[in-house]
Amino acid sequence: MTAKVVVAGAGISGLSAAWDLLRAGADVHVLEPIDRAGGVIGSWKVGGYHFENGPNAIQGRAPAIRTLCLDVGMGDQIIDADEEFRERYLYYKGGLRALPRTLGGFMRSRLFTRPQKLRALLEPCVRKSGSDHEETVAEFFGRRVGRGVTMSWVDVVVSGVFAGNPNRLGIRSAFPELAQMEREHGSILKAMRSRATDRLRDDGSTGTSPLWSLQGGMSSLTDRLAEQLGDRIHYGRKLAKVSRSANGGLRLVAEGPDGTEEIDAHRLILAVGAPTAGILVGPLAPDVADLLFEVEYSPLVVAQAGFDKGAVPGLPAGFGYLIPRCMRMRTLGWTFASQLFPQRAPEGKVSLSGFVGGNLDPHAIELAEELIEHLLMGELALALGQRKLPHPEVFRVVRWPDRLPQYNVGHLRRMDAVRRLLEMEVPEVVLAGNWINGISVDACVSRGREAAQEVLDALPGSSPESVA
Numbered sequence: 001m002t003a004k005v006v007v008a009g010a011g012i013s014g015l016s017a018a019w020d021l022l023r024a025g026a027d028v029h030v031l032e033p034i035d036r037a038g039g040v041i042g043s044w045k046v047g048g049y050h051f052e053n054g055p056n057a058i059q060g061r062a063p064a065i066r067t068l069c070l071d072v073g074m075g076d077q078i079i080d081a082d083e084e085f086r087e088r089y090l091y092y093k094g095g096l097r098a099l100p101r102t103l104g105g106f107m108r109s110r111l112f113t114r115p116q117k118l119r120a121l122l123e124p125c126v127r128k129s130g131s132d133h134e135e136t137v138a139e140f141f142g143r144r145v146g147r148g149v150t151m152s153w154v155d156v157v158v159s160g161v162f163a164g165n166p167n168r169l170g171i172r173s174a175f176p177e178l179a180q181m182e183r184e185h186g187s188i189l190k191a192m193r194s195r196a197t198d199r200l201r202d203d204g205s206t207g208t209s210p211l212w213s214l215q216g217g218m219s220s221l222t223d224r225l226a227e228q229l230g231d232r233i234h235y236g237r238k239l240a241k242v243s244r245s246a247n248g249g250l251r252l253v254a255e256g257p258d259g260t261e262e263i264d265a266h267r268l269i270l271a272v273g274a275p276t277a278g279i280l281v282g283p284l285a286p287d288v289a290d291l292l293f294e295v296e297y298s299p300l301v302v303a304q305a306g307f308d309k310g311a312v313p314g315l316p317a318g319f320g321y322l323i324p325r326c327m328r329m330r331t332l333g334w335t336f337a338s339q340l341f342p343q344r345a346p347e348g349k350v351s352l353s354g355f356v357g358g359n360l361d362p363h364a365i366e367l368a369e370e371l372i373e374h375l376l377m378g379e380l381a382l383a384l385g386q387r388k389l390p391h392p393e394v395f396r397v398v399r400w401p402d403r404l405p406q407y408n409v410g411h412l413r414r415m416d417a418v419r420r421l422l423e424m425e426v427p428e429v430v431l432a433g434n435w436i437n438g439i440s441v442d443a444c445v446s447r448g449r450e451a452a453q454e455v456l457d458a459l460p461g462s463s464p465e466s467v468a
Contacts, residue, residue: 005455006031006252006265008239008280011039012441013432014271015225016068016448017455022229024456029263030229031254033238038222040403041441044304046394048346050217051304053398055441056337056353057081057213064446065221072224074214081211081340087318090156091329091383096321099153103189112149119146124187134409140171140178144188156322159332162439163298163358163404170409211319213341218441237261242268242280242429250428267455271432271448273297273402285425291418295411295435298404299365303354303376305392306345314384315350321383330356330364331379349393354380359406369397405435412437430454 007018010032021028036042040054058065069075089096092111100106107117123144129135135143137158141150150166158166162174172179181191214220226233234254241253245264252263270277278292309315320335332355338345345351354376357364367375373395381389415436422429432451434444 004028004265004459005267005269006239006263007269007271009039009271009433010037010226010233011271011433011444012041012222013434013444013448013451014039014269015222015229016445017269017271017432017452018229018232019072019225020449020452021455022232024452026456026459028232030233031237031239032233032235035235037226037233037235038219040400041218041222043217043219044396044398047306049304049306049349049351049394050337050344051306051351051353051396052217052219052337053302054403055218056335057211057340058218058441059211060442061210062440062442064449065442068445068449069214069221072221072228074221074224077215077220078212079215079341081213081319082342085317085319085336085339086211087316089316089318089321090152091321091323091327091333092152095385096316096383098318111152116146116148120149123189126187128182128186134170134172134413136167136409137169137171137174138166140182141166144182151326152324155324155326156333159325159358160322162406163300163332163355164406165359168359168406168408170407170411173409173411174407176412211340215343239272239280241283243283265428266459267428267430269430269432269451269455271451273433274405274435275402277431277433281422281426281429284429285421288418288421288425291414291421294414296359296406296408297402298359298406299357299362299402300355300400300404301357301365301367301372302398302400303356303372304351304394304396304398305354305376306349306351306394307390307392309348309350311390311392312350312352312380312384312386314386320352323379323383325360329379329382330361331376331383332356332358334380334383358404365399365401369395372397403434405439407439427458 004027005021007014007028007030010030014030015037018028018030042053044051069078088099090099090111097111100109126144138150141154155166158164158169162169178188181188185191185194237254237256239252240255243251245251249264249266250268252265254261254263270280274292274295278289282289317339318336319340320333322333323329323331334352334354336352338351356372377389430451432448436447437443
């Protein structure tokens with residue numbers, strides 16, 4: 001087979017890239033090792049319940065994925081979360097407590113002691129870092145707001161996003177916007193006040209950051225992209241080898257159930273995990289491979305549970321809750337999907353998703369399903385203040401051994417070096433995925449579409465016009 005462009009991986013990054021290439025008229029083919037598209041994005045529907053294998057909702061305006069939804073004709077399927085259930089909780093010192101969303105709420109919160117609050121209020125007086133050395137997330141927040149707030153509040157933010165270790169994640173790599181706040185304003189609180197002023201509505205309110213999804217779940221977007229790509233997605237085909245072709249371009253070897261196939265391509269987009277990308281480019285760019293092998297991943301277990309409302313009477317109205325590590329519990333937290341989007345559960349029922357594992361509990365992914373269920377139900381009952389163990393009507397475990405890349409100290413510099421070396425040694429290869437410049441779905445879509453544009457700009461006879 002001969003193709004101008006091959007995309008390895010049919011996750012949201014690869015699908016976004018391939019769809020843009022197809023729309024621009026490029027001869028594009030996608031290789032996907034398993035029998036479905038979507039990657040971490042997927043749904044499980046049973047008995048009227050709807051569960052997401054990956055992200056439950058999109059936080060913020062997320063311009064890249066919102067624009068993609070509009071481009072593929074799904075704008076009318078965007079649904080906003082119920083505003084009455086936006087509260088987030090922290091399980092701390094024996095109970096669920098609402099996480100403060102304003103400075104006034106922080107001062108009234110029982111999550112923190114008075115000395116901790118006073119220390120945090122001094123944040124505008126703390127000098128910004130004058131060092132070029134990247135701090136860890138724990139070091140950054142410990143310096144700016146104090147150790148007490150860092151050990152509770154910041155710990156769960158890191159767990160909720162990366163399931164990672166705040167003592168290893170880099171502040172510039174994992175949370176570049178916060179590092180930018182300090183650089184530009186000298187203070188996080190000053191930056192937040194400035195941005196709140198910029199977002200003022202006519203009535204004087206600032207509103208809330210939107211939280212939204214799609215009527216059929218996030219998989220409806222990947223399904224739509226896969227449908228429009230049609231037979232250009234080759235399921236059960238794994239990219240096994242990359243080398244240079246004798247007549248220029250790349251010679252690829254794909255493996256499938258019916259044997260191997262050689263593919264000549266002008267360009268290759270690797271929308272796969274960092275280690276896999278390292279193995280594939282290693283023979284052509286060993287220095288790039290060495291850097292890619294340094295990217296760590298955090299294992300995560302997603303537990304999907306459906307209950308009768310009477311089984312969880314202590315469930316508060318809200319988005320869900322997180323648990324800081326200092327509470328010595330293995331559960332990372334729960335999200336209450338059917339409270340945000342009522343159509344995710346039958347009448348009188350609730351659908352919840354629980355999380356265990358992460359960088360600090362990597363062996364949890366090896367536990368048997370019945371042990372995971374017993375662990376989660378026991379700690380859920382404790383958090384909800386119930387003496388009776390809740391028994392789910394449906395329960396399922398999804399294991400992700402390598403879906404959460406860790407943006408540890410130096411990650412963004414490492415990725416910059418990867419891009420420079422790749423451009424010099426193998427310019428025919430372009431990278432996409434959640435380990436490059438953002439872990440969110442929005443960042444993945446953005447990078448996928450950028451990769452498509454880079455390929456289009458480099459193809460013979462290409463037009464300089466953007467497809468995005």
